Amino acid sequence: MASTTISNAVTTLTPEQALAAARAQAEAARIAADNAQAYADAVAASLAAATGGAVDPTVFRLAIFVLAIFVGYYVVWQVTPALHTPLMSVTNAISSVIVVGALLAVGVATLDTGDAGAAWAARIFGFIALVLASVNIFGGFLVTQRMLAMYKKKA
Numbered sequence: 001m002a003s004t005t006i007s008n009a010v011t012t013l014t015p016e017q018a019l020a021a022a023r024a025q026a027e028a029a030r031i032a033a034d035n036a037q038a039y040a041d042a043v044a045a046s047l048a049a050a051t052g053g054a055v056d057p058t059v060f061r062l063a064i065f066v067l068a069i070f071v072g073y074y075v076v077w078q079v080t081p082a083l084h085t086p087l088m089s090v091t092n093a094i095s096s097v098i099v100v101g102a103l104l105a106v107g108v109a110t111l112d113t114g115d116a117g118a119a120w121a122a123r124i125f126g127f128i129a130l131v132l133a134s135v136n137i138f139g140g141f142l143v144t145q146r147m148l149a150m151y152k153k154k155a
Contacts (some may be wrong), residue, residue, distance in 0.1 A: 034062050095133060102129035118142025 013021070079087050105126030 082115045085143065089144040089147065092136050092143070095140070096137050098133035099130060099137070102126045103131060105129065 075086075076087065103126070105122050107126075
């Protein structure tokens with residue numbers, strides 16, 4: 001019943017009336033969009049005032065991580081296919097920086113934090129990170145050695 005009423009109303013409109021109705025709806029949509037933008041601006045301003053304009057460190061680090069993913073993706077895909085193996089092996093070797101973080105995590109228990117459970121959890125996760133990073137580094141150098149052996153002249 002409602003659909004026939006709408007279709008009857010549409011068919012009885014003149015082009016000028018339809019144009020005027022469309023313009024009125026567009027103006028109403030523009031006003032609603034402006035109001036929504038004003039509300040969003042007010043919420044953002046109040047949040048910035050409440051936090052002192054500071055960005056949460058977790059969000060900041062997450063943003064850097066996401067940007068690093070995009071940069072890494074585009075850097076790797078700009079390399080010719082023949083150089084992918086050396087690039088990946090060097091990338092594995094560079095990951096030795098993880099070892100530094102793992103050693104710091106293992107050594108965190110020496111600090112007087114007062115929470116023995118957290119210190120042991122840090123040691124365990126640090127040890128796991130140390131082992132995995134060491135395997136990654138060893139594998140990177142192994143792949144590099146095998147790749148370079150392919151280019152040696154056979155005696």
